[in-house]
Amino acid sequence: xxxxxxxxxxxxxxxxxxxxxxxxxxxxxxxxxxxxxxxxxxxxxxxxxxxxxxxxxxxxxxxxxxxxxxxxxxxxxxxxxxxxxxxxxxxxxxx
Numbered sequence: 001x002x003x004x005x006x007x008x009x010x011x012x013x014x015x016x017x018x019x020x021x022x023x024x025x026x027x028x029x030x031x032x033x034x035x036x037x038x039x040x041x042x043x044x045x046x047x048x049x050x051x052x053x054x055x056x057x058x059x060x061x062x063x064x065x066x067x068x069x070x071x072x073x074x075x076x077x078x079x080x081x082x083x084x085x086x087x088x089x090x091x092x093x094x095x
Contacts (some may be wrong), residue, residue, distance in 0.1 A: 001043035002080050009070070009083040016068070016086065035065055042081050046074045060084070 013032075021028035042048075042063065052060040052071045063070040073082040 001046065003039060003043065003083065004080050005083045006085070008085050012086045031066070038065055039063065039070070039083065042072065046081060 013035075017028045017032055020031055047061065049061040049063050051058055052062045054060075054062070054069075054071055057073075059074045059076075060071055061074065063072060067088055068086050069088070070086045071084045073084055075082055
């Protein structure tokens, strides 16, 4: 399975990394590196993580990383994992 990124995921991750980089760029880089190290393991066991609390679809799962939720879609038809979003639940924009 291949991992793809939705535009919302990309935009929100960029904002998170900018925020972390205000402290130090090294922390932002480390966060990004560690996040993708973990995300790259999802295709090995895509149903390992819980069904999403934010979507009504059994093929959408929530991966939790350092307090951030990353919902992802398991698209068996296209053999892909789609990273949909990344957010802290306390900062979740429901609109």
